[in-house]
Amino acid sequence: MKKTALMCAILFCTHQLSADKIHTLDTSKKFLSKPTDNLSNEELETFILGKSFFRIPWVEAPSATTARDGLGPLFSANACISCHPHNGSGSVYSKDGNISRSLVTRFSLKDKLDDKNGFVPDSTYGNQLSINGVKDVPYEGKPTLKYEIVPFLYPDGQKVELKKPIIGVSDLQYGLLDKNTVIAHRLAQPLIGLGMINKIKEEDILKRQDVDDKDGDGISGRPNWAVDPQTGEKKLGRFTWKASAVSLKHQVAAAFINDMGITSPLYPDENCTQNQKECVDAPKGRDEFDLPMQRLDAVTFYVGHLQIPKPKETKEFLEGQRLFESVGCTKCHVPSYEVNGQKIYPYSDFLLHDMGEGLSDDGRVEFDAKPNEWRTQPLWGVGKRATILGQGDYLHDGRAKSIEEAILWHGGEAENIKQRFVGLTQEEREKILEFLKGL
């Protein structure tokens, strides 16, 4: 306890141990922010330390508080929580009607791949559009977004209007993008059960790969072999929309550098390119890393030990669950795994699938993932995010404004199974949606 109080004094955290007591009711906005059960006192301290670095805004260097300076020079946001509100997902627009910072714009050269990043960044703007810069460092530019309406008609006459995003950038402050640079949008994902996903046995994921579709069911999940920045080795990718991060720590360190310009032992270099003089010349944090290993580990521990929401198993939920399985959604959204003797229900196979042209990026690769390939997004919490947190944007770029729209965008390997969903009666479809809302 004493150590925690000291850490809090250093970090100005307002949440003391008592505020983190475990509640059984999970209908409050904190339902994704509580620690898992059975943490020891020492683990709870690490959790609280990690939480403080997740929530407290970082400041630019030099500052009096070196523990949390080093923001930028170029950055998208100054705290993890600003893109993952309540540890949930981002949104396409913020309350003021502007494009939200939690929808990030990525840059890479069309169809080009290097061994380190799994793609080749733009030579001037790097791999992500920074919408902010510290003092005297111009931001890079602003995202633009328009939608094209794609009407969808069910065989029973019900209509849905799908919206296909048309994305771009404007107001570029450092000249033109490379001729071959392509643009992609990524929405911040919810932070659910990540510690458990990290621990799923590799063989439990790999046994479902079916690269050449030998079983002839039209579905050929394959792993993304990505590079671990800590060891340089190729490993099974598990995190991000493309499974391009091999471990939770890898993804947390990548978030620190790409989204906030915070260096760590995994990413020791500032995110300026040589064509950005103001960024290169800007004052940097005094220490070797803005975020030393112990604090990177604490943030990783924090996001890895958040309580997983429990489904509300009503009669409709159970009926919907049966239909979800019988139309074949579970071929990719694999319901459960056993991790250290505990059963978890992420509803994902953590493999890549061709999801069709409609969902494809324009020529962006990430390691083995082609533009039209995506990791099956886990579905735990998918409904409660909307009902409790009001977070109703789905899919990698947030284009779907309801769970139903997200399903209707499924194509490629998922086309046949989507058609089975489409061919159900409206009442049956509603049951599947009720099931997903209960997750």
Ligand code: HEC
């Ligand atoms: C500027 C907005 C932004 C900020 C700030 C941000 N994130 Fe994210 N986060 C995202 C986006 C976008 C993705 C999806 C990235 C992708 O798929 O390539 C993501 C994905 C993740 C994931 C992967 C989840 C999954 O299911 O695979 C984790 C973990 C994560 N962020 C943690 C963090 C942490 C920790 C911080 C603070 C260090 C942070 N994020 C800060 C936007 C942000």
Ligand code: HEC
């Ligand atoms: C071939 C594999 C596959 C099948 C089959 C499949 N899905 Fe998916 N699902 C995915 C992938 C991959 C994504 C992420 C796509 C993206 O973001 O572009 C996804 C995303 C989703 C999402 C959005 C989640 C979010 O948080 O944004 C929902 C909801 C969903 N699927 C429901 C279903 C339902 C219901 C079925 C059955 C009718 C189904 N899926 C069948 C692979 C599949």
